[in-house]
Amino acid sequence: MSDPRLPASYLQPGISSFSDFLAGESPELLPSRRALPQGQAGDLAPHGTTIVAATFPGGVVMAGDRRATMGNIIAQRDIEKVFPADEYSVVGIAGTAGLAVEMVRLFQTELEHYEKIEGTTLSMDGKANRLAALIRANLGMAMQGLSVVPLFAGFDMRQSQGRIFSYDVTGGRYEETAFYSVGSGSLFAKGSLKKLYREDLDETQCVTAVLQALYDAADDDSATGGPDMARRIFPVVRVITVEGGRRLGDEEVAEIADRVIAGRMIRPDGPGAPLTGGTTGGQR
Amino acid sequence: MSMPFYVSPEQLMKDRADFARKGIARGRSVVTVQYGDGILFASENPSQALHKVSEIYDRIAFAAVGRYNEFENLRIAGVRLADMRGYAYDRRDVTGRGLANAYAQTLGTIFSSGGEKPYEVEIFVAEIGDTATDDQIFRLTYDGQVADEQGFAVMGGASDVVAGYIKERYVADSSLEDVVRLAVAALGHSADGDRVIDVDHLEVAILDRTRTQPRKFVRLSPARLNGLLGERGPSSPDEALPEDTQPGSASRGGNPDDPRDPTDQTSGHVAPLEDPVTGEPTSRGDNGQQPPVAPPAPDSGGAPS
Numbered sequence: 268m269s270d271p272r273l274p275a276s277y278l279q280p281g282i283s284s285f286s287d288f289l290a291g292e293s294p295e296l297l298p299s300r301r302a303l304p305q306g307q308a309g310d311l312a313p314h315g316t317t318i319v320a321a322t323f324p325g326g327v328v329m330a331g332d333r334r335a336t337m338g339n340i341i342a343q344r345d346i347e348k349v350f351p352a353d354e355y356s357v358v359g360i361a362g363t364a365g366l367a368v369e370m371v372r373l374f375q376t377e378l379e380h381y382e383k384i385e386g387t388t389l390s391m392d393g394k395a396n397r398l399a400a401l402i403r404a405n406l407g408m409a410m411q412g413l414s415v416v417p418l419f420a421g422f423d424m425r426q427s428q429g430r431i432f433s434y435d436v437t438g439g440r441y442e443e444t445a446f447y448s449v450g451s452g453s454l455f456a457k458g459s460l461k462k463l464y465r466e467d468l469d470e471t472q473c474v475t476a477v478l479q480a481l482y483d484a485a486d487d488d489s490a491t492g493g494p495d496m497a498r499r500i501f502p503v504v505r506v507i508t509v510e511g512g513r514r515l516g517d518e519e520v521a522e523i524a525d526r527v528i529a530g531r532m533i534r535p536d537g538p539g540a541p542l543t544g545g546t547t548g549g550q551r
Numbered sequence: 552m553s554m555p556f557y558v559s560p561e562q563l564m565k566d567r568a569d570f571a572r573k574g575i576a577r578g579r580s581v582v583t584v585q586y587g588d589g590i591l592f593a594s595e596n597p598s599q600a601l602h603k604v605s606e607i608y609d610r611i612a613f614a615a616v617g618r619y620n621e622f623e624n625l626r627i628a629g630v631r632l633a634d635m636r637g638y639a640y641d642r643r644d645v646t647g648r649g650l651a652n653a654y655a656q657t658l659g660t661i662f663s664s665g666g667e668k669p670y671e672v673e674i675f676v677a678e679i680g681d682t683a684t685d686d687q688i689f690r691l692t693y694d695g696q697v698a699d700e701q702g703f704a705v706m707g708g709a710s711d712v713v714a715g716y717i718k719e720r721y722v723a724d725s726s727l728e729d730v731v732r733l734a735v736a737a738l739g740h741s742a743d744g745d746r747v748i749d750v751d752h753l754e755v756a757i758l759d760r761t762r763t764q765p766r767k768f769v770r771l772s773p774a775r776l777n778g779l780l781g782e783r784g785p786s787s788p789d790e791a792l793p794e795d796t797q798p799g800s801a802s803r804g805g806n807p808d809d810p811r812d813p814t815d816q817t818s819g820h821v822a823p824l825e826d827p828v829t830g831e832p833t834s835r836g837d838n839g840q841q842p843p844v845a846p847p848a849p850d851s852g853g854a855p856s
Contacts, residue, residue, distance in 0.1 A: 272661065273628045277631050277632060278624045278625070285631075292635065296639055383605070383630045
């Protein structure tokens with residue numbers, strides 16, 4: 268007869284990390300513990316693409332396009348790749364969509380689990396490091412083509428400012444200033460933001476800037492989805508301020524996106540920057 | 552060779568139950584009350600770090616009395632169980648009933664196993680539903696019994712007195728403000744009088760159905776509690792005035808007894824000028840048969856005006 272009580276490992280104090288507990292209790296549930304046969308698996312599953320994040324005084328914005336691709340096929344038009352990690356942080360993921368979604372779920376549970384057990388939230392750097400540990404554990408699969416590259420952003424209560432962290436497949440964690448982008452269209456998005464970003468943008472202007480950057484990414488990268496005017500599908504935009512994170516409503520994003528598109532009807536390459544500027548002082 | 556004494560199973564269980572019950576009654580009470588928008592938990596807890604009430608999952612909360620290390624272990628196990636289930640299945644699949652069952656099995660097994668000390672804890676597991684009728688409060692006792700509570704429940708400390716106080720005043724579907732006031736007043740109520748508990752010594756949390764986030768558990772900060780509770784009177788009696796601590800003036804033997812002096816406190820053989828009750832002049836005069844009663848001093852400070 269088996270013991271009906273809670274297993275001893277559940278009652279063991281000391282571990283406040285959910286992924287560590289899961290590794291001991293049910294390792295098969297960890298996304299990084301899959302046994303994979305030899306060979307490249309990258310073309311088997313849909314890939315998510317471009318994520319853009321930018322800070323503004325008092326917060327941070329993250330936006331992601333809605334396309335998932337599988338080779339030359341558009342696997343999904345309205346996929347969501349930007350998720351709340353907890354109340355004050357947000358994570359966007361480029362790479363293998365299935366693994367990414369699972370990793371986000373694990374990361375969300377990890378943060379919430381720590382908060383409930385310890386009675387306090389992790390610091391912004393602590394959260395960024397936990398995410399790095401999850402990515403590092405996935406290195407084996409990344410080498411077979413199933414890589415997951417997140418972009419992490421949040422509002423740091425101690426420093427009272429928005430912060431952005433980028434990662435590589437080996438779990439390297441790098442703090443970015445002002446703005447950053449990951450995914451296949453990230454080169455174009457970063458180039459666009461270089462010209463558009465200013466330190467004194469307010470929330471709406473910052474959202475407009477990241478939508479312009481996503482438009483530029485979609486313009487030059489086939490795997491990044493532009494605004495779908497026929498189906499009214501627009502990027503997912505999340506804003507985090509001292510009051511916490513929220514997802515911008517579809518109407519709100521649609522209104523800004525419509526203005527961006529209206530501008531592109533006149534000048535398809537988007538707003539131009541002054542040749543010898545310097546009055547507004549761009550970053551980086 | 553020594554023979555073990557025979558102890559009947561009834562006696563053994565009774566002894567273990569008495570032991571657990573004593574440990575639980577030692578602390579302060581925890582009150583759980585249902586209201587229109589959710590469920591409220593309140594307890595008197597001077598510590599800001601060691602909680603008696605905590606979040607388990609989106610709609611589930613945990614409250615406990617008894618030995619801290621034992622219920623803390625159970626709380627952590629509950630969080631792990633809930634997070635594990637929510638991760639493996641879905642957030643909607645984590646239920647208060649499942650959690651209460653796991654706790655009941657654990658407490659019951661430990662209680663009836665001979666080798667272990669029974670847990671000296673009592674637990675509430677509460678879950679809010681979409682409407683007030685779907686709300687559930689489970690009470691789990693040290694021996695693994697589960698009871699489904701309706702409306703309100705009290706455990707630990709002088710739970711009968713506190714529960715009696717709430718029972719007289721409880722109204723279903725009341726507002727948060729009313730229910731906080733009721734719960735806090737009940738915690739301050741005891742057989743020998745009511746006291747006002749300082750907000751810093753209160754631990755109050757709610758499962759709030761109206762919260763937009765999926766996680767419905769909220770702790771009420773002292774500032775918010777102050778707003779909800781309103782004016783309750785001073786939490787402690789006024790400080791003693793400087794003159795209150797000085798010794799009273801005793802009679803000095805050298806003074807002559809003067810019946811016309813109203814401040815004269817010396818009792819002698821002289822009757823007062825007037826009857827202290829009726830105010831009539833005493834007819835007895837100096838006959839010395841009755842000991843006189845000194846009239847109160849006009850401004851001694853002690854007498855209420």
